[in-house]
Each structure stands twice: as structure tokens, then as C-alpha cells.
Amino acid sequence: xTAVSQTxxxxxxxxxxDKSIKCEQNLGHDTMYWYKQxxxxxxxxxxxxxxxxxxxxxxxxxxxSPKSPDKAHLNLHINSxxxxxxxxxxxxxxxxxxxxxxxFGDGTRLSIL
Amino acid sequence: SQQGExxxxxxxxxxxxxxxxxxxxxxxxxxxxxxxxxxxxxxxxLILIRSNEREKHSGRLRVTLDTSKKSSSLLITASRAADTxxxxxxxxxxxxxxxxxxxxxxxxxxxx
Numbered sequence: 027x028t029a030v031s032q033t034x035x036x037x038x039x040x041x042x043x044d045k046s047i048k049c050e051q052n053l054g055h056d057t058m059y060w061y062k063q064x065x066x067x068x069x070x071x072x073x074x075x076x077x078x079x080x081x082x083x084x085x086x087x088x089x090x091s092p093k094s095p096d097k098a099h100l101n102l103h104i105n106s107x108x109x110x111x112x113x114x115x116x117x118x119x120x121x122x123x124x125x126x127x128x129x130f131g132d133g134t135r136l137s138i139l
Numbered sequence: 140s141q142q143g144e145x146x147x148x149x150x151x152x153x154x155x156x157x158x159x160x161x162x163x164x165x166x167x168x169x170x171x172x173x174x175x176x177x178x179x180x181x182x183x184x185l186i187l188i189r190s191n192e193r194e195k196h197s198g199r200l201r202v203t204l205d206t207s208k209k210s211s212s213l214l215i216t217a218s219r220a221a222d223t224x225x226x227x228x229x230x231x232x233x234x235x236x237x238x239x240x241x242x243x244x245x246x247x248x249x250x251x
Contacts, residue, residue, distance in 0.1 A: 030181070067225060069182075069241040116181055125170050125189065125231075128239065130181030 032131035049117030058100035162228030
């Protein structure tokens with residue numbers, strides 16, 4: 027009965043590879059997000075989707091692309107991985123865009139060799 | 140760029156004591172939220188306080204908001220070892236398409 031689940035929990039791969047992280051929420055929320063947390067614990071928003079439309083796209087390299095097959099899923103695809111992509115990536119969801127608490131998954135720790 | 144900045148960066152107290160963490164931000168906000176993150180886990184929402192509110196309570200948690208000073212505080216009373224975690228404040232503002240900005244957090248350690 028996990029509310030926001032993301033897979034895999036750990037991802038170790040080599041520079042230059044392409045990888046995907048999946049996220050699913052069973053809360054019936056309208057908005058989903060991807061965040062990146064660096065080694066200093068700074069949490070930065072990357073993308074958010076509301077009703078399958080991208081509504082925020084921070085200054086993220088276009089190697090990163092979110093894909094939402096339906097309202098309950100927001101996957102993150104990363105092409106040509108670089109060393110600096112090593113971080114913990116969190117998926118989150120909320121009921122609507124405004125003034126709502128966000129529910130987070132437990133993160134995917136991505137390590138680039 | 141980060142919006143919220145928590146202070147202190149780290150706090151260590153004994154079980155039973157109160158813990159106060161502060162958050163400052165730079166731009167006008169719609170609301171401010173506090174989250175907790177246990178090691179290796181995702182963030183858990185604690186309290187949301189709107190810009191027209193000054194104080195909110197939830198169990199042992201008390202949050203204040205001073206929009207004139209652009210600051211907020213989170214007070215945890217009668218702390219427990221299980222409160223050991225990182226605490227983050229997050230703000231959103233319509234001027235930023237309502238995306239939330241997080242600080243780097245305060246690492247709280249409660250010693251049994």
C-alpha cells in the first residue's frame with residue numbers, strides 16, 4: 027500500500043549509459059514531480075507534471091526527459107549519463123498544484139562509475 | 140537557486156529537550172511547509188502554514204511564520220530519539236510557477 031513508489035532503489039551504471047527510473051503513485055493525485063538531492067542534501071526540483079502536461083522545467087540538461095504514460099506514473103529517462111548525475115532522485119506527488127503537501131517516494135540512489 | 144535556508148545546519152540535544160529550527164527565505168510566498176527526512180528515506184510532510192497565518196500546531200510540533208522578517212521556526216517539544224532526522228523548510232510562490240524551493244535542512248540528533 028505504498029503511496030509513492032519508485033524503482034529501482036539503487037542504480038549503479040557507467041558513464042555514457044542510458045537509464046530510466048520509474049515512479050508510480052496510488053493516491054489519485056493530479057501532479058507529480060522529480061527532484062534531485064545532491065551530496066549536500068540540497069533538494070532541487072527538476073520537473074513536474076499536471077494532468078500529463080509539463081508545467082515546470084528547471085534548467086535541467088535535455089539528457090533528462092520525463093515521460094508520463096498516465097496520471098499515476100511519471101518516469102525519468104536519462105541519456106548519456108555523466109559523473110555529475112550521481113545523486114538521489116526523488117519522485118513526489120500532490121493533489122493539485124497549489125498549497126498542497128507533497129508525498130515523496132524513498133528515492134533512487136544513482137551512482138555513476 | 141535555493142529559497143529556504145535552515146539554521147542551524149546541525150543540532151544535537153538530549154531526549155526530552157525542545158528543539159528549535161529556523162528557516163529564512165527571500166521572496167514573498169504563498170505558503171511555507173516543513174518536512175522531515177529520515178536517513179535513506181523520502182521526505183515526509185509535517186505542517187503547511189499559509190502566508191496569512193502566524194502559528195500552527197500539530198501534536199508536539201509548533202510552527203511560526205513571520206512574513207515581515209521572511210522567517211519561520213519549527214519547534215519540537217519533548218523530543219524523542221525517533222525525532223532524529225533532517226528537517227527541511229520549503230516555500231512556494233506564484234511568481235515561480237508555484238514550484239517549491241527547499242533549503243539544505245537542519246540535521247537533528249536526539250540522544251537517548
